[in-house]
Amino acid sequence: MRRCGALKEQDCVSEKAETKPNALWENIKVIIQALLLAMVIRTVFFQPFTIPSGSMMPTLLVGDYIFVNKFAYGYSKYSLPFSPNLFSGRIFGSEPNRGDIVVFRFPPNPDIDYIKRVVGLPGDHIQVTDGVLHVNGKPVPKVADGAFTSDYKLDPGEDVPVFRETLDNGKTYDTLDQSPVSRGDNTQDFVVPEGHYFMMGDNRDNSLDSRFDVGFVPAENLVGRASVIFFSLGNDTSFREIWKWPANMRWDRLFKVVE
Template sequence: MSETSKDKSSGLWENIKVLVQALLLAVIIRTLFFQPFSIPSGSMMSTLLVGDYLFVSKFSYGYSKYSLPFSPDLFSGRIWSSNPERGDVAVFRLPSNPKIDYIKRVVGLPGDRIQVRDGVLYINDEAVKREEVGSYTPEGRYNQGTDVPVFRETLPNGVSYTTLDINPNSPGDNTREFLVPEGHYFMMGDNRDNSLDSRFDVGFVPLENFVGRATILFFSIAEDSSPLEIWKWPSDLRIERFFKSAQR
C-alpha cells in the first residue's frame, strides 16, 4: 500500500472516530443533562408558544426509565430523585400513553386537595391569589379576533406566573375536588381554557413519569414556520424570546 493510500485510510478512520465520539457525547448530554423540546400546542400560552424550542433539565428530578432513549425497563421509580416543586413547568410522559410527552405546570403536590371554582384555583380550600393584569393577543390559529384576559397567579410558595382565561364559563372553570395521591402530582396548563391536563383525561402524574424541568428557550419562530426555512427567519424569528426563562 502506498503512503498516500495509508494517509487517506488513516484520515478516514480518524474522521469516523471523531464522529462516533461526538454522537456518544450528544447521547450522554441528552440522556443525563439537557434534552431539547419543542412546544406542540397552545396549552401553555402565553408562557410558552407554539414554535418555542427549549431545554429540559434531566437531572432536576433525578432519573427514571423515561430519562433514557426508548425508555428501556431497566429499573422502576427514580434514582437520585428530587421532587418537583409547586409552580415548576415540567415535561412528563402521559400516564395513559407513556410514548407521548406533555408539558404543564405543577400546581398540586402529593396529599393536596385541588379544585377550580369559577375560574379560581383552590389548594387545600385556600384560593390562590389571582389578579387581572392585562390582555394578550394570540397569534396564528389561536387568534379568534379578540384579546384574551391575562391573570397573574401567585402560589402559596411565592411562585408567580400568568394565565389566560378565554372563556369564564368553560368546563375546566368549575371542577370536583381532586385529592392528589402519594407519589403523584396535579398538572395544569397556563392557558386554562385550552389545556388537556389533570382536570381531564391526563389525571394524576406519577413521579416516575417526569422527564425533566423546563429551563430556557434557545430558539423561537412563528408557529406556521419551520426552523429549516431560513429564508423566513428575518420576519418570523421571535428574537425577543431567545434565552428567556421557560418557567414564567
Template sequence: MADTSQKKSGGLGETISVIVQALLLALVIRTLLFQPFSIPSGSMRPTLLEGDYLFVTKWAYGYSKHSMPFSPDLFEGRIWGGQPERGDVAVFKFPPNPSLDYIKRVIGLPGDRVQMRDGQIIINGEPVEREKVGEVNNPDVTEMNRPVEVWRETLPNGVSYETLDLTPNGIGDNTREFVVPEGHYFMMGDNRDNSTDSRFSVGFVPEDHLVGRANIIFFSIAGGASPLEIWKWPSELRASRLFNMVR
C-alpha cells in the first residue's frame, strides 16, 4: 500500500510540475517573443479586419513594463529598445487608459510635422504620395453596403499600403499641424474616416507604450463568429487571409 501511495503522490507532483512549467513557458513566450492579438474594431480596414487574429512580435521595439501582462510597475522606459519604422503596424497601450490595447500604423516619428490636408498626409511639408486604385463593394471589408473608394499611400521610406475613404471631406481629412515630441509617435488607422487615432483622442504615443509590431495573421473569421464555433468555419472562415504577413 505504501508503494501505491508513493506512486500516486509522485504522479500528482509530476503533473503539477509539468503544468507550472508549461504556464511559465507560455508567460515567457508571451512576454518576450510573441503575443496573440485579435482585431477589435474596423479602424485598420482594409489592412486588418475584425475577426483577424495575429501574432505581435514583442522584441521588435524592445521591452517596457507594458510588454508584460497587467503592466506591472517594475521599471521605467524601455530596455533593448528598437525604433519603429514609418509604416509599421504597431500595437500599443492607449495613452489615456493603458489598460486598453490599440493597433494603428506609425505615420509620424519623433520630431516630424504631420498634417492632413484634403485627405492627404503632409509630413514635414511634403505630401505623401496618394493615388486612387479603385473601389471595393464588399461589406465584410468596408462595413458599408455601397462601393467605397480605395487609395494607395506610399510613405517617404517606400512603405506602401491601401486605405479606405468612406466619406469625402470627413472630419479627419483636414487637421492642424502636429509636431511629434521626442520619444513619441503619431499613429493613424488605415480606415481614415473611422479611426480614433493621433488626430483625435489617442494623441501622441509614448515609446514606452509600444507593445510590439503586428507580424502575421494566423486566423480570420467573419460575421462576428468565435474561432471556437467550428461549425461556422465553412461559411465564415476567411481562408485567403490565413498566414498573411501584415504590411
C-alpha cells in the first residue's frame, strides 16, 4: 500500500479531502445537464400527455399516453413552461392539415389542454347535418365500419357503431356514433375565421369541441400534433398502480402511430 512521505503527508491528505467534493460536484453537474436536456426536449421537440376522457375514441382511449410533436406547427407562448408572455402569435409556424389530431389550449381557459381533430381550416364553412359532417358545403363520406367495445367507465362493454370518414385530402379515420340523435348532430353553418381552426372529437356524441363551448381555436393556442402512443393502460388503471400494469397493459397500442 502506498504511504505518504513525512514531507508530503499534508499534501496527500489535502488531495484526499478534495476528491470527495470534486466527485460530488461532477454528479451534480451530470444531474443538472440531464434535467436541462429533458427540459429542452419537452419544450422544443416532444411533450408527453395522457388521455383523460373518451372524446377521441376510438382513435385515442382513456389511459393512452402519447408524445406530442411540438415543432410541427412552430412555437407560441403556450409551447413554453408556464406560458410566459414573451411574444404573440407563432414563430417558425406552419399550418395544420385537415385531419390532424392536435393538442391545444382551451380558449376560454388557456391553463387547460384539449385534444381534438382539425376538421376546419381558416375560411372553411363547417356544418353537421343529421350527424354528417359537411366541409364547404360537401358531405364528408361516412361508411359503417363495424362496432367498438370500450372498457371506459362511462360505457363499459357497450358496442358502439363505428363509421369511417374520408376527408377531401384523403385522410381517413374512424368515428363513433353513440346516439342516433344528439345535440351535436345538427349545427349552424360555422365560418372559420382567419388564424383559427375548427376542432371535433372522433367520439362525435361525447365531445366538447368547436360545435360547443370550445369555439374556434386560435393558431396561437396550438401546442402540437399527436404523434405516437408510447404507453397505454386499460380499465381506468392509474399510472401509479404499477402492480396492475401486467393485467391492464394494452400491449397492442404501444408505439402505435396516431392517425
